[in-house]
Amino acid sequence: MAKLLLMDHDGAIDDLLSQLLVLTMPDVDLIGITVTPADCYIEPALESTYKLLQLVGKETIPLGRGDYYGVNAFPNEWRARPEIINALPLLINLPQAPDPYTYQSAADLIVDKLSSASDKVTILLTGPCSNLVLALEKAPELKDKIAEVVWMAGAFRVHGNVQTFQHDGTAEWNVFWDPISAQKLVSFELPLTLIPLDVTNHAPVTKVFLSTLATQIDYKLSNLAGQLWALTIDTIPSYHYTYFMWDILATSYLAMPDQFTTEIVKANVSTRPPNAGQTYLDEAGYTLKIATNVNTAYFYDYLLAQFKQ
Structure with a gap:
């Protein structure tokens, strides 16, 4: 029986690649997608999301529009990427996407889909967890x-990737955008697996991998x-090729969990400066699972095979 899946992403390039990967998985029944206005402007991101569904003939999968904005905004230049994506040759001439203001709210769609599901639902989060x-x-x-819940989030035994004012650099962006919701999610003690920066x-997204993909x-x-x-080559930081497989690695966990090394830990989330959004090990904290390593050769081969469909 196919695994029922709800996906929530935040419209960045690696989120949309993750959506594309989910759509190649034969054992996954994607019952809805919600979009968080974090690493994107929500209107073009909803259009990109819909276009990818059109591309594979699955545009009947319902979309939900996130209308909650987090505490710490992503940089504007990162958020504009869906505008470029919608103009790519394979997407620009697809039939027009629905009016982005007509979608059901993301939280309501999640409630509806969980309520009506015939079995337990897996939730994939590749952006913040607010919805x-x-x-x-x-x-x-x-x-x-x-x-x-599988969430690309956190940094436990490595440095974070947030570099901004009044922050010590310990946080990862998906948590930093809304640390209060992140702390709440951890406190729920759901079956929660984090795929952190660790x-x-x-x-990394290497040119060797892209050459093979080409x-x-x-x-x-x-x-x-x-x-x-x-499109990621000049993104983080400018002109240095250091983009990583953040979200798509988390997405691959759905299909190849046995290729990951994981650990059950007690952890918590800081909600205030100078380390807002830091995920840290804490014996007095909450129980969750974190991934610490992965068979990277298997992972890259898996991506190449899935995108060859």
Whole structure:
């Protein structure tokens, strides 16, 4: 039986690549996608999300619009990427996407889908967790309908990737955007698996990988994935090729959990400066699972095979 999946992403390039990867998974039944206005402007991000569904003939999957804005905004230049994505050759001439203001709110869609699901639902978060927390605050009884939450988030034994004023650099961006919701999610003690920087740091987007992917250019998904990753070369930091497989590595956990090394820990989240959003090990904290390592060779081969469909 296919795994029921709700996905919440925040519209960045690696989020959309993650959506594309989910759509290649034969054992996953994607029952809804919600978009958080974090690393994106929400209107073009919803259009990108819909276009990817169109590309594979699954535009009937419902979308939810996040209308909650976090505490610490992502840089504007990162958030504008969906505008470029919607103009890519494989996407620009697809039929017009729905009016982005007509979508159901993200939290309500999560509540509806969990309520009506015939089995427990896995939730994949590749952006901040705010929409899920809002949904569970509206309907806390639905915690029992969740099989697992897989979240690309956190940094435990490595440095964070937030560099901004009044911050000591210990946090990862998905947590930093809304540390209060992150702390709430951890406190719920759901079956929660974090894919933190500790493991994503092992999986950079290398030019060797992109060169191999380019040999599959006759496959539509490989062609599009290569174009999307090419847009990341000047992103973080400028002109240095240090983009990592953050979200897509977390997404691959759905299909290859046995290729990850994981650990059950007690942890917590800081909600105030100078370390707002820091995820840290804490014996007095909450129980969750974190990934610490991954078989990277298997992972890269898996991506190449999935995008060759």
